[in-house]
Amino acid sequence: MTAAVLLLPQIVIASEGRISGLAASPLLQRMAEKGEWEARVSSEAIHYTCLTCVGRVKARLEVLAPYGTGSHASVWQRYLAERKQFCADLAASREGRCVSTEAKKLRGGALTGFRSVHETDAYRVISIGLFYHEYGSGPELIHTTIQMDRGVELEHDPSSMFLHHMARPTIWY
Numbered sequence: 001m002t003a004a005v006l007l008l009p010q011i012v013i014a015s016e017g018r019i020s021g022l023a024a025s026p027l028l029q030r031m032a033e034k035g036e037w038e039a040r041v042s043s044e045a046i047h048y049t050c051l052t053c054v055g056r057v058k059a060r061l062e063v064l065a066p067y068g069t070g071s072h073a074s075v076w077q078r079y080l081a082e083r084k085q086f087c088a089d090l091a092a093s094r095e096g097r098c099v100s101t102e103a104k105k106l107r108g109g110a111l112t113g114f115r116s117v118h119e120t121d122a123y124r125v126i127s128i129g130l131f132y133h134e135y136g137s138g139p140e141l142i143h144t145t146i147q148m149d150r151g152v153e154l155e156h157d158p159s160s161m162f163l164h165h166m167a168r169p170t171i172w173y
């Protein structure tokens with residue numbers, strides 16, 4: 001990833017146990033069988049590489065915990081404040097621009113979050129964050145970053161596929 005990746009506060013760490021539980025996922029097995037995406041599971045994230053895309057497309061799925069409200073009234077407000085700061089820093093550095101941020105709902109609104117897009121000279125980046133409260137470990141942000149070479153046009157937006165992967169470590173799958 002480039003310097004223009006959304007950096008979350010240092011107190012947020014990837015949850016190793018939540019990711020390692022996805023290693024035997026039927027979703028990952030089907031991806032490998034189809035030969036469209038390669039998925040490599042590490043202790044802190046799942047790293048994806050598109051094998052059929054024209055141009056380089058990579059993604060990273062991670063569970064960030066704890067992800068509470070911080071000094072904000074809600075996790076939504078915290079995420080939007082962090083996104084606003086990220087976009088301001090990106091514009092001030094003249095390295096890129098933020099394109100959009102929209103609310104996302106999955107599983108009838110049981111999982112909520114945001115899908116954001118920003119661009120740099122070299123990349124177009126889609127960030128998807130879903131808020132979840134894992135019993136026993138507290139609030140989490142399940143986060144996927146999809147990075148593609150600038151100018152790459154995909155036949156299908158990979159956001160919906162990754163939303164399904166992001167729902168996997170929740171009870172709403």
